[in-house]
Amino acid sequence: xxxxxxxxxxxxxxxxxxxxxxxxxxxxxxxxxxxxxxxxxxxxxxxxxxxxxxxxxxxxxxxxxxxxxxxxxxxxxxxxxxxxxxxxxxxxxxxxxxxxxxxxxxxxxxxxxxxxxxxxxxxxxxxxxxxxxxxxxxxxxxxxxxx
Amino acid sequence: xxxxxxxxxxxxxxxxxxxxxxxxxxxxxxxxxxxxxxxxxxxxxxxxxxxxxxxxxxxxxxxxxxxxxxxxxxxxxxxxxxxxxxxxxxxxx
Numbered sequence: 536x537x538x539x540x541x542x543x544x545x546x547x548x549x550x551x552x553x554x555x556x557x558x559x560x561x562x563x564x565x566x567x568x569x570x571x572x573x574x575x576x577x578x579x580x581x582x583x584x585x586x587x588x589x590x591x592x593x594x595x596x597x598x599x600x601x602x603x604x605x606x607x608x609x610x611x612x613x614x615x616x617x618x619x620x621x622x623x624x625x626x627x628x629x630x631x632x633x634x635x636x637x638x639x640x641x642x643x644x645x646x647x648x649x650x651x652x653x654x655x656x657x658x659x660x661x662x663x664x665x666x667x668x669x670x671x672x673x674x675x676x677x678x679x680x681x682x
Numbered sequence: 683x684x685x686x687x688x689x690x691x692x693x694x695x696x697x698x699x700x701x702x703x704x705x706x707x708x709x710x711x712x713x714x715x716x717x718x719x720x721x722x723x724x725x726x727x728x729x730x731x732x733x734x735x736x737x738x739x740x741x742x743x744x745x746x747x748x749x750x751x752x753x754x755x756x757x758x759x760x761x762x763x764x765x766x767x768x769x770x771x772x773x774x775x
Contacts, residue, residue: 541766546758548742549750555739556749561719561730568726584759 568598572634572649576627578609580619587612589619593627595634603630617657624658625677627651684712 576593583590588611594604605626613619631649638644653659662681683706685693700706712720714733721728 538767546754548747549755550753551739551742552747552750553753554735555747556751558732558735558739559730561728561732563726563728565726566724 562601564600565598568600570598570638570643571647572597572602572631572638572645573652574627574631574649575652576620576623577654578613578616578619578623580613580616583608589613589622591619591623591626593623593630595627595630597634597638603634605630617655617661620653620655620658621661622677624651624653624662625680628681684715 572595574593574595576591578589578591580589581587589609590606591609592606595602607626609619609622609626611622613622628651631651635645635649685696687693697708701708711722714720717731717734719730719732721730
């Protein structure tokens, strides 16, 4: 960040105070956990008033163990919250595909499709029905990853 | 180097093989690697970064400060329009 403001510094201090309260937090990987992948994702639209780009967030579990997570600003400006959520779905899907390959390398192939959870009805509808409508034509490539 | 697997005989053989070809030291079961603390018990593994986090907090010098339960205020919005520039940029980095 080229020119931080005093408010930014105050927020960094708040993060430090938060870290202080969570020093001993960690991740537990249980030996009895199942080996089935499941994923949750969400998007924030439009998150940043400076560049209007949305943010993708996802976390992927193997049984009860958190395996992969990401909070990342999307590369393109989304024109609707559904589009932002759909891109988040595409990002999550590519990560799941990679994990599928990794797990099959480790001889724990997933026998069934991975469950993906989200809070956006529009996204679920598009994922179910790959007919392209006027409003989502421009995100067709992302749709092709998922369908 | 971390060697892992459920075949303890195989692990032992690999370690001996590597020892014959390279000069190396066995540091025993994994407990700390690149800032990651690893605690293993019969029911699994627990990973944490307590030392890293503690060092970070001590570096800022807010060890006695009040704890916050969330990292950011809800619905916070960062803009470039804020007027007061930070005098000392190095504080931030």
